[in-house]
Amino acid sequence: MSQVAEDADASASVAAEAWRVLFRSGLAMAPFQIELGGEDLVAPRMHQDLVAVLRLVGGADLSIARLYEGHVNAIALVRRYGTATQLERLARDVADGSLAGVWGADDATGLWAEDIGGSWQLKGRKILASGAGFVTRPLVTARTDAGQVMLLPRLEAGERADVSGWTAQGMRSTATGSVDFSGMVLDAEQVLGSPGDFMRQPxxxxxxxxxxxxxxxxxxxxxxxxxxxxxxxxxxxxxxxxxxxxxxxxxxxxxxxxxxxxxxxxxxxxxxxxxxxxxxxxxxxxxxxxxxxxxxxxxxxxxxxxxxxxxxxxxxxxxxxxxxxxxxxxxxxxxxxxxxxxxxxxxxxxxxxxxx
Ligand SMILES: Cc1cc2nc3c(=O)[nH]c(=O)nc-3n(C[C@H](O)[C@H](O)[C@H](O)COP(=O)(O)OP(=O)(O)OC[C@H]3O[C@@H](n4cnc5c(N)ncnc54)[C@H](O)[C@@H]3O)c2cc1C
Missing domain, CATH: 1.20.140.10 (Butyryl-CoA Dehydrogenase, subunit A, domain 3)
Structure with a gap:
């Protein structure tokens, strides 16, 4: 994986080959429950296995590890706050090759979701979103009149993404950029949990x-x-x-x-x-x-x-x-x-x- 990391850094692109390795190894599905095709990697009893996996991937390629950590976090949040249908749908998409991620960072305006009678109309964008254009099942935070909510939009590869501003010194191959959701309409099934859940402690x-x-x-x-x-x-x-x-x-x-x-x-x-x-x-x-x-x-x-x-x-x-x-x-x-x-x-x- 380290050689792939070197090539991806030179071209400032996500190392697609490294992702294929992660999918083939079972790591992409691993955070899901066994009955959904995973290894239950984010279950509390598995915490030391998750430490070992993240440490190992971090040692091989930090950019891939950033994307994988976001993928794991998104699945953990859907497991914690989601319905059975939301989790099954995500597991199906990941099994089909989708990558998840958590996009929380906002610009000064932020991403807003307006209730338009049972559906949610989005306005604004997320910034510092790793895997922009590559992650097709992100979990995004948005502001509503009732507080902050989590949303589960579906994207096509490359859709709405702009990585032209990602000229950072390092982590070049994370495709970290902005994703503009303006005009997208989500149904109620794409809202995860309740307002305030995302920042719930611990x-x-x-x-x-x-x-x-x-x-x-x-x-x-x-x-x-x-x-x-x-x-x-x-x-x-x-x-x-x-x-x-x-x-x-x-x-x-x-x-x-x-x-x-x-x-x-x-x-x-x-x-x-x-x-x-x-x-x-x-x-x-x-x-x-x-x-x-x-x-x-x-x-x-x-x-x-x-x-x-x-x-x-x-x-x-x-x-x-x-x-x-x-x-x-x-x-x-x-x-x-x-x-x-x-x-x-x-x-x-x-x-x-x-x-x-
Ligand atoms: C490679 C990479 C990938 C990322 N991918 C994602 C992603 O997929 N999704 C996502 O949501 N985010 C992502 N992020 C963003 C990340 O979660 C953080 O938002 C970001 O790294 C914050 O960095 P910062 O140094 O600007 O933080 P800051 O919090 O701005 O900290 C900078 C400094 O300012 C200080 N500071 C902070 N607030 C104040 C204040 N009010 N007053 C005074 N001092 C203050 C801090 O203590 C620190 O010293 C990514 C970041 C990186 C580097």
């Missing part, structure tokens, strides 16, 4: 552990590339380089413990949702710090070669630096701090699952 903020797992996979791949470089150049006996390796592995291992525990907590229906969200917000902070430390160490440890194409570190570092930019990191950290300050628990028992 899943809205808590689901952030998934992108952390993807980031971790890429950071671990960078550490492997540094190790290979040092050994193949006979530079592995140098104490400064050894210190870098030790610090990198300590950082990624720390992040892996946080991510595994964050996934476990979110899968535990009995856990305190405030503590779960705080824990995942800190997991974001820990994972971002670990990835930034790895990026610096790998650049300094390899040197100039790491900045020259087609060295794999050049592309992976560009992708990871870009993908690390996630929404409101300061707020996530501050929310966690506020929850900790408001807690009556001692620091040593902050994350204990015992009562009191």
């Amino acid at each position: 899943h809205f903020s808590g689901g952030a552990w998934r992108f952390c797992a993807v980031h971790l996979g890429a950071a671990e791949r960078l550490v492997d590339l540094l190790r290979e470089h040092l050994v193949s150049r006979g530079r592995d006996g140098d104490p400064y380089q050894q210190q870098r390796i030790a610090q990198c592995v300590a950082a990624t291992t720390t992040a892996s413990f946080w991510i595994a525990d964050a996934a476990r907590r979110l899968s535990d229906e009995t856990a305190d949702p405030i503590a779960t969200v705080a824990f995942v917000n800190l997991t974001r902070m820990v994972t971002e710090r670990a990835a930034l430390d790895v990026l610096e160490a790998v650049h300094r440890g390899i040197g100039l070669a790491a900045f020259v194409r087609p060295h794999p570190v050049e592309r992976i570092a560009r992708d990871l630096s870009t993908y690390l930019r996630q929404p409101v990191p300061d707020l996530a950290m501050a929310d966690a701090a506020r929850a900790i300050l408001a807690s009556p628990r001692a620091t040593a028992s902050l994350w204990s699952t015992d009562e009191g």
Whole structure:
């Protein structure tokens, strides 16, 4: 998959071959229940399998991992809030080759849905939509007079998409762009759940552990590339380089413990949702710090070669630096701090699952 990633980056297009591999491997259907043809990958009992899959795909190709994480998130939301018919229809479309995704980001105006007597008329667009023109079963958020709703439009490949503005340094092959829904009319069956469900906690903020797992996979791949470089150049006996390796592995291992525990907590229906969200917000902070430390160490440890194409570190570092930019990191950290300050628990028992 890594060779495909290199070609897709050069052409700034979604790696269609990598998608075919994901479909053939069963990963595209995996989030659905077994009776719908999946592997139940987003079921609470499977949380460590999902960590492993996201980490693995992140290590192979961050752009594909971004698309896959959105696909998984969309299916998880339809499983949580959808009707049996909505879920079966989505499973049928994915089995036929459709890709799902979650498009939440808005421009200043946002996407509006107006009730026109049982149907919904759309006006506006989504921005920063990964897989624009490629994802045909997106889950999109829209504003209504009753609050924010989730919609399940169906698109044809290429329909309404504009990726001309996606000139980012990294994550080039995610086809991240805008999709204009103006004029589209949806029926009631294409409205998912109730107003406000999308941002319901702990899943809205808590689901952030998934992108952390993807980031971790890429950071671990960078550490492997540094190790290979040092050994193949006979530079592995140098104490400064050894210190870098030790610090990198300590950082990624720390992040892996946080991510595994964050996934476990979110899968535990009995856990305190405030503590779960705080824990995942800190997991974001820990994972971002670990990835930034790895990026610096790998650049300094390899040197100039790491900045020259087609060295794999050049592309992976560009992708990871870009993908690390996630929404409101300061707020996530501050929310966690506020929850900790408001807690009556001692620091040593902050994350204990015992009562009191
Ligand atoms: C490759 C890629 C693919 C993506 N795909 C999708 C997708 O498919 N669907 C989707 O919905 N989104 C997608 N996104 C968008 C993503 O979810 C975030 O919206 C985006 O990455 C936010 O990045 P930002 O740095 O602009 O965030 P910001 O939240 O603007 O953060 C930038 C900085 O400003 C600070 N800040 C934020 N708000 C304030 C404030 N009010 N006052 C002061 N400081 C503030 C933050 O703490 C941070 O330091 C994608 C992003 C990337 C990089």
